[in-house]
Amino acid sequence: MSKRLLFIANPRSGKGQIKDHLADILDIMIKAGYQVSVHITQSGGDATDQTIAQAENFDRIVCSGGDGTLDEVVTGMMKLEPSQRKPIGYIPAGSTNDFGNSLGIDKNMLNAARMSVSDNLFPCDIGRFNSDSFVYVAAFGLFTEVSYATPQDMKNILGHAAYIIEGAKQLRDIPSFRMQVEYDGNVIYDEFIFGMITNSKSVGGFQGIIRGDIGLNDGVFEVTLIKMPRNPIELNEILGFMTGIISDSDMVYAFQTEEIKFLSSDVVPWTLDGEFGGKHDVVVIKDESHAVEIAIE
Structure with missing residues (x-):
């Protein structure tokens, strides 16, 4: 009896290149023994709904699109009981593909298709964000609105430059958030312009932002919190840290943890894997270890 595979494709991701490769991708899947x-x-959200509704009918779900499409499939899978979850294959076709790069998934779509039906399954950590979930980054503050506020057509044409162009517009008036942060018995109370909780080797297509020994199934997140600069010297120090020119800064909190809580007097807008994650005054983020299996080479 043939194994069953559901292929969920976002036709607008990247430059719509999935349309040029669809027949070859399906051929690879069929030759791997899948119906x-x-x-x-x-x-938006369709991939999540399909995953929830269809997972029980298939042996594997493969998605093609950007990291947002993968996030939707994983979100759907995380709403199921662990025993009901199925392995996921990923064929990156977006503008940045941070998580695909971190997993070592080939940028060539046909090579990625071969990996998506591989029997080599990687048990990946997934983030719980209150009642939601994310694959590789939850963030707030400067630049975080860029990914979901930038039009898809602009992303397709300009790629990383689109994020930079849109992000530069925010530098005129840097917003800040006063928050209490609790983790591992520690309490931080400070004013931040940016924060990210990550399980990835790159964010926004840029490597080197995240420090420490990064493992995608090590049970901990990498946390980066940037304080509000009070003068140009402090701003330059932050930029030096973010670009790797300096290795440490009093303007940046950087640590690893499996659980973290954020409390603020005002609601703070968050992004989850580059998509709008709502506005919250209380956020609890937990690392759910080895929550889903992703096919790799």
Whole structure:
């Protein structure tokens, strides 16, 4: 009896290149012994809904799109009981593909398709964000609105430059958030312009931002919190840290933890894997170790 595979494709990710490779991708999946059903996403959240509704009918779910598409599939899988979750394959087709790069998934779509049906499954950590989930980054503050506020067509044409162009507009008036942060018995009370909780070797296509020994299934997140600069010297110090020119800064908190809590007097907008994650005054983030299996080479 053939194994069953659901292929969920976002036709708008990247430059819509999935359209040029669809027949070859399906051929690879069929030759790997799968009976394939295809679903083209119709709107935001569609991949999540399809995963929840269809997971029990398939042996594997493979998605093609950006990290946001993968996030939707993982979000759907995380809403199921662990025993109901199925292995996920990922064929990156977005503008940045941070998580695909971290997993070592080939940028060539046909090579990635071969990996997506591999029997080599990586048990990956997934982040719990209150009642939601994320694959590789939860963030607030400077630049975090860029990824979901930047039009898809602009991302397709300009790639990373689109994020930089849109992000530069925010530098005129840097917003800050006064927050209490609790982790591992520690309490920080400070004013931040940016924060990210990550499980990835790059964010926004840029490597070197995240420090420490990074493992995608080590049970901990990498946390980076940037304080509000009070003068140009402090701002230059932050930029030096973020670009790797300096290795340490009193303007930046950087540590690892498996659970962290944020409390603020005002609601703070968050992004989850580059998509809007809502506005919250209380956020609890937990590392759910080895929560899903992702096919790799």
